[in-house]
Amino acid sequence: MFDLTGKTALVTGGSRGLGRAIALAMAGQGADVAINYRGNGEAAEEVAGQVRELGRRAVTVQGDTAAGREACDAIAKTAIEELGPIHILVNNAGITRDNLLMRMDAEEWEAVIDTNLSGPFWMTRAIARPMMKARGGRIINMSSAAGRMGNAGQANYAAAKAGLIGLTKTTARELASRGITCNAIAPGLITTDLTADLPEAATDALKAMTPLGYIGSVDDVAAAAVYLASDEARYVTGQVIGVDGGIVMGS
Numbered sequence: 001m002f003d004l005t006g007k008t009a010l011v012t013g014g015s016r017g018l019g020r021a022i023a024l025a026m027a028g029q030g031a032d033v034a035i036n037y038r039g040n041g042e043a044a045e046e047v048a049g050q051v052r053e054l055g056r057r058a059v060t061v062q063g064d065t066a067a068g069r070e071a072c073d074a075i076a077k078t079a080i081e082e083l084g085p086i087h088i089l090v091n092n093a094g095i096t097r098d099n100l101l102m103r104m105d106a107e108e109w110e111a112v113i114d115t116n117l118s119g120p121f122w123m124t125r126a127i128a129r130p131m132m133k134a135r136g137g138r139i140i141n142m143s144s145a146a147g148r149m150g151n152a153g154q155a156n157y158a159a160a161k162a163g164l165i166g167l168t169k170t171t172a173r174e175l176a177s178r179g180i181t182c183n184a185i186a187p188g189l190i191t192t193d194l195t196a197d198l199p200e201a202a203t204d205a206l207k208a209m210t211p212l213g214y215i216g217s218v219d220d221v222a223a224a225a226v227y228l229a230s231d232e233a234r235y236v237t238g239q240v241i242g243v244d245g246g247i248v249m250g251s
Helices: 017-028 041-053 069-083 106-134 155-178 200-209 218-229
Strands: 008-011 032-037 058-062 088-091 137-142 180-187 240-243
Touching: 008 017, 008 069, 017 032, 017 041, 017 088, 017 218, 032 041, 032 069, 041 058, 058 069, 069 106, 088 106, 088 218, 106 137, 106 155, 106 180, 137 155, 137 218, 155 180, 180 218, 218 240
Parallel strands: 008 032, 008 088, 032 058, 088 137, 137 180, 180 240
Antiparallel strands: none
16 A cells, blocks of 8 residues: 555544554554544553554553643643654544534533544644644544535534534645645544444435445545555645545535
């Protein structure tokens, strides 16, 4: 595939699901990996062990990206101290708190916005400065098909993921002159912990809406992340890559 030898990646929310798959895929292509996690240190250490089995360096970094600037600065500082310069940032940490618009309370709204939008903003700020000095880097934001088309019961999630697309494009424009690319991946229906609790009727409806007609895997998304992190994607920036079976077509 794509050679990431000599690169170091920081993956937020890297202890499970998409983050775990991305961390392992990048390690498989030669990258060292810092695995950020909020609460499940055991799962994060398991991923780190798998990275080391692939012959790469790994470190786990505890921290809640939703906690704001200081927390994100601390995550970045620890990762850099342990592994050296970060060449690839994957803003993957995310949560859901689904409810209908008229029933959604402040906690449900703010928790999702803080984790899925504000967290990537502060992590990007923390990592972009050393990337700018090095005049190079890759920033990959995990958006969602919901952020491109909306989804009933997910006003908070869809708004955060749509906002992340705007953040991606703005970051790409501001940092391009320093050799830094920023892109988003917008997965559709993917088998993860977040989708495991969906009612069967909802899953069937989403499958019916997906032209390819089946649920994607975390490996499908990880492959796109590895490409965007590679030198082969040096001329790709400000883009939203849909890994969604065709559920969203167009901009």
